[in-house]
Amino acid sequence: MLACKMKPLPFNLCNPKKRPAIINRSYALLHFIAATSLIFYRVSSLLHSRPSLPHLLMFASELILSLLWLLNQAYLWRPVSRKTFPERLLQEKGEELPGIDVFICTADPKKEPPLEVMNTVLSAMALDYPIGKLSVYVSDDGGSSSTLHAIREAWKFGRSWLPFCTRFGIKTRCPKAYFSRYEDDLGEKGYHEEKEKIKLRVSSMISNSPYILVLDCDMRCNDPTSALQAMCFHLDPRISSNLAFVQFPQKFHNLSTMDIYDGQLRSVFLVKWPGMDGLQGPMLSGTGFYMKRKALYGDIVQEDTDPIQLKQYLGPSNELVKSLHRSNHHNSVNNMDSPSRLLEETRNLASCTYEKETQWGKQVGFLYNSVVEDYLTGFILHCKGWNSLFCDPPRPAFLGTATTKLNDTLLQGARWNCGVLQVALSRFSPLIYGLSRMSLLQTMCYAHLSLQPLYSLPMWCLATIPQLCLLNAIPLYPKVSDSWFMIYSYIFIMSQLKHLEEVLSTGDPMWTWWNEERIWMMKSVTSYSIGSLNAVLKFFGLREANFVPTNKVADDEQVTFYQKGIFNFQASTIVLAPLVTLVSLNMISFAGGLARIIVKGSNWNEMFGQIFLSFFILMVHFPIVEGMMFRKDKGRIPPSVTLFSLALSTCFLCLGSLILMP
Incomplete structure (x- = not known):
């Protein structure tokens, strides 16, 4: 036979x-x-x-x-739904899974309590993913000493917390959620407008993982298998070649029964994004997405690109240019001669002056000069031919805090709507810039949000x-x-x-x-x-x-x-x-x-x-x-x-x- x-x-x-x-x-x-x-x-x-x-x-x-x-x-x-099979991924890929860099953004410890940042960091560190293939970065735009101290304490606590979660199969790996009988309500959840401050260049030097998870400081990981679920799409040979990011819905732990302020954003994450998923994919939603690093570098990053041209786009760092084509993505640290040289290089890349006369924020990385840089970045990626996917598993992958005050709801909405209308009034207006670069229906989705x-x-x-x-x-x-x-x-x-x-x-x-x-x-x-x-x-x-x-x-x-x-x-x-x-x-x-x-x-x-x-x-x-x-x-x-x-x-x-x- x-x-x-x-x-x-x-x-x-x-x-x-x-x-x-x-x-x-x-x-x-x-x-x-x-x-x-x-x-x-x-x-x-x-x-x-x-x-x-x-x-x-x-x-x-x-x-x-x-x-x-x-x-x-x-x-x-054309609305669609998707289902993932992480167990199949583990059986076939196992130790071949790619590395993931987690970016967590914060700015002001008075408005974004360090305790919340600590819980988010620990929940990200506890993702169910192979050891040594997960790196967590905290981008603190305020440079707060209290936030730095909180992160150090989180690292110390994580040395005992992570083995505990693994040993007993704990699913709720955010310490605050695990140890609380009920969830404390901590105020408003909103899109973080500072993704341009994410140190994409720094992570390129240290871990250089091919995939990136971006989280707001209060958006904790609720399902430790979210990374595996995202990789079920990113590693699927049928769709992976032009897949830029996998977007998870924003869900919240403190919603009331009535939800009078529509904090859950039901129409967005239960109607609109599943609808766009049947087209070219949902918009980038600020947090809770797994991004392919290559998509953020743009079309300039090719094997045969002139190094001089690369430096015009990416800046004068030779090490950053070298990191683009390393085959061993998650061991980039070992490619440096000494820790002191690595520290010096990362300080240079993290400086505000490094970006001058480069294409960072214009054609490379998250796009700047907009309070809705997530919307604009996703729009440009789709215009370049990239696709995205929407993954909404039964157990929420991430949980944040919803708005609990009318004033916050309306003023936050004013900021978002100002940003999207700015895009509509710019050269990136979806009905003008996008119509020749995307399908008609995908363009209509972006146009509707920008003209909302x-x-x-x-x-x-x-x-x-x-x-x-x-x-x-x-x-x-x-x-x-x-x-x-x-x-x-x-x-x-x-x-x-x-x-x-x-x-x-x-x-x-x-x-x-x-x-x-x-x-x-x-x-x-x-x-x-x-x-x-x-x-x-x-x-x-x-x-x-x-x-x-x-x-x-x-x-x-x-x-x-x-x-x-x-x-x-x-x-x-x-x-x-x-x-x-x-x-x-x-x-x-x-x-x-x-x-x-x-x-x-x-x-x-x-x-x-x-x-x-x-x-x-x-x-x-x-x-x-x-x-x-x-x-x-x-x-x-x-x-x-x-x-x-x-x-x-x-x-x-x-x-x-x-x-x-x-």
């Missing part, structure tokens, strides 16, 4: 989500027809509508919403113009008896049902739909607006980009509010005033419009759309109404903000009414 050579089992599987794809495409087709009909109605009625300005603003708003909706459909076109701040324009318009016209008995929507009204009703109802279907399909309860609706509207008129304004100011050179570390410390009071599902309105006036002003405006217009219909006998048939819109906004934002009028605790909206916002909304309605007078 002839012996048949068995084909080796794959390290991973990719499963297209056929049912969600069919639902998404069917919905997209019907919604597209409805949106096209709506635009036709607006265009055909625009010339006959008086006054024309409100109708023109509504048309512009509906046009922007339609464009952003169209771009958003790319996420939903533009939601602020239609949301401000929808929260003010119909309400102003309601008080002045100016109809902006078709009559209820008109067949065109069915188009508006269909778009609104089906959009809500589609959102609800997505929430339920990802295993979340129904109240998540309502909470996400609320926080999205809040972000649209605050985070998106502030981010857009800052991006425009920076575009014209009126403001410089800056970085402020996210505060990882929270007090017990704010955590108590969050865990109970109660909004904490102890926030900056810059984010509170717009919210309270718009809610006040809708309260006045709803009451005034309803009174006009009842007392003066105005046409209910014509004004129903605007009455319903004001009512819906008030229902969604009832926590703000409650904070203005009923709450007496410390988390209420300050009376000064309420009075200021009431005065502002009244002035707007009065001035607007004067402008609309015939």
